[in-house]
Amino acid sequence: MSGPISKSDQTFLRQFSAVIAGLVALIIVLALFALYLYGLQPTYTDPAQVQATDARLAPVGAVYAGATGQAAMAAAAAAAAKAAASQVAYGGTLDGKTIFGQLCTSCHTAGIAGAPILGNKTMWGPRIAQGLATLVKHAEDGYHGPDGNFMPPRGGNPSLTNAQIEATVKWMVSQVK
Numbered sequence: 001m002s003g004p005i006s007k008s009d010q011t012f013l014r015q016f017s018a019v020i021a022g023l024v025a026l027i028i029v030l031a032l033f034a035l036y037l038y039g040l041q042p043t044y045t046d047p048a049q050v051q052a053t054d055a056r057l058a059p060v061g062a063v064y065a066g067a068t069g070q071a072a073m074a075a076a077a078a079a080a081a082k083a084a085a086s087q088v089a090y091g092g093t094l095d096g097k098t099i100f101g102q103l104c105t106s107c108h109t110a111g112i113a114g115a116p117i118l119g120n121k122t123m124w125g126p127r128i129a130q131g132l133a134t135l136v137k138h139a140e141d142g143y144h145g146p147d148g149n150f151m152p153p154r155g156g157n158p159s160l161t162n163a164q165i166e167a168t169v170k171w172m173v174s175q176v177k
């Protein structure tokens with residue numbers, strides 16, 4: 001295994017190396033070309049997969065922390081209030097007697113919490129003297145009377161419309177004889 005490499009072996013080695021080097025170069029070129037072709041493909045994202053990922057990343061029980069959480073909760077509360085307000089109370093009736101019977105009666109029939117009793121002239125006289133517009137406004141916005149009692153805004157049902165409140169107050173006033 002010693003001695004100089006024969007001439008024909010040298011030639012073979014040179015040519016064989018050249019062929020190997022050429023093949024390696026071809027591999028690199030093909031690999032780069034394949035990468036280029038791959039880059040041309042549009043990336044496809046499955047919306048269902050994105051949703052599933054979002055669901056997995058969402059906080060358990062939708063509990064949020066920090067400023068983001070506060071903003072999220074405020075937004076949820078605002079949305080809930082809006083949804084409640086956009087609902088139609090008592091089928092949208094403008095019959096004051098019906099609305100009174102559904103809600104206002106809980107305080108105004110027995111005089112709960114200092115509410116003026118329906119039909120009681122002594123209690124309603126001075127209030128009616130304020131004028132209907134003031135009574136309606138107090139029923140809409142809520143009212144802290146001078147006696148320290150409190151009429152909650154819309155009797156506590158934010159989905160009552162102004163027209164419904166007005167109809168009810170008119171009916172209540174008409175019951176004072």
Ligand code: HEC
Binds near residue numbers: 104139150151
């Ligand atoms: C939770 C009890 C409660 C409910 C329910 C309630 N009220 Fe009252 N309301 C009061 C009280 C208490 C007052 C007296 C407030 C005061 O003068 O201190 C009052 C007063 C009023 C007055 C007189 C306001 C004034 O300026 O003197 C009107 C009008 C009135 N309510 C309308 C209604 C209508 C209409 C409803 C139903 C949609 C209703 N209330 C439901 C408790 C209630």
